[in-house]
Structure formats: structure tokens, C-alpha cells
Amino acid sequence: MRYAHTLLFDCPECNLPIAVSRICNEKNLEGVAGKPVRIKCSYCEHTSKRFGWTAKAHWVSDWDLEVPVARDKQSQPISRECTDGT
Ligand SMILES: [Zn+2]
Numbered sequence: 022m023r024y025a026h027t028l029l030f031d032c033p034e035c036n037l038p039i040a041v042s043r044i045c046n047e048k049n050l051e052g053v054a055g056k057p058v059r060i061k062c063s064y065c066e067h068t069s070k071r072f073g074w075t076a077k078a079h080w081v082s083d084w085d086l087e088v089p090v091a092r093d094k095q096s097q098p099i100s101r102e103c104t105d106g107t
Contacts, residue, residue, distance in 0.1 A: 024048045025084040028076040030060050034067035038077075048081055 023044050030039045039060045045052045054073040061068045073079070 023084045023086050024052075025082045026050075026053045026073075027080050027082070028053065028058060028073055029078040030058075030071055030076050032060075032062040032065060032067055033069055034062060035065040037062065037064045039063070044084060044086070050079055050081070054079070 023046055026043045026045050028041045028043070030041065031037070032039055039062050041058050041060055043053050043058070050073075056073055057070050058073055059068065059070050
């Protein structure tokens, strides 16, 4: 069992919400809170890097990873770890 962490940030440019998810072995929030997350606003396309603990909201869902991780059709590969690979 893994855990999907969803972080909700506010765009520093237009103040609209940006949701980011990470898959993690750990359920506790510390697993992602201290790591930098690259966020891209889908409203104004502003990109920035924020730490997990600056998120406005953070929730965790149990995530069953028995099937292979789906390939993302968009440009970014899916990270199986808590970081975004940078
Ligand atoms: Zn924005």
C-alpha cells in the first residue's frame, strides 16, 4: 500500500488554486512537507517551487499500486517517489 498525498497551493501570481499529487510510501505528512514541489498554475501558467508545508491544504489517500503506474500523456513523467525528481 502506498499513499497519495495531495497538496493544494495558491498561485503566487493569480491566487487561484493549484493541486499537486505525490505518491509516497509513508502516510505521515512529513514525508512530503519538507520537500520542494514544482507547481504550475493551469490558469496563468506561472511556475514556481514551493515546499510542501506551505500548502493551504494537504490530504492523504490510501493508494493501491498493484497495477503498473500509468504513463502520463503529458510532458512530465510520473514520479513514484515523494520528490519531483529535480
Ligand atoms: Zn496563476
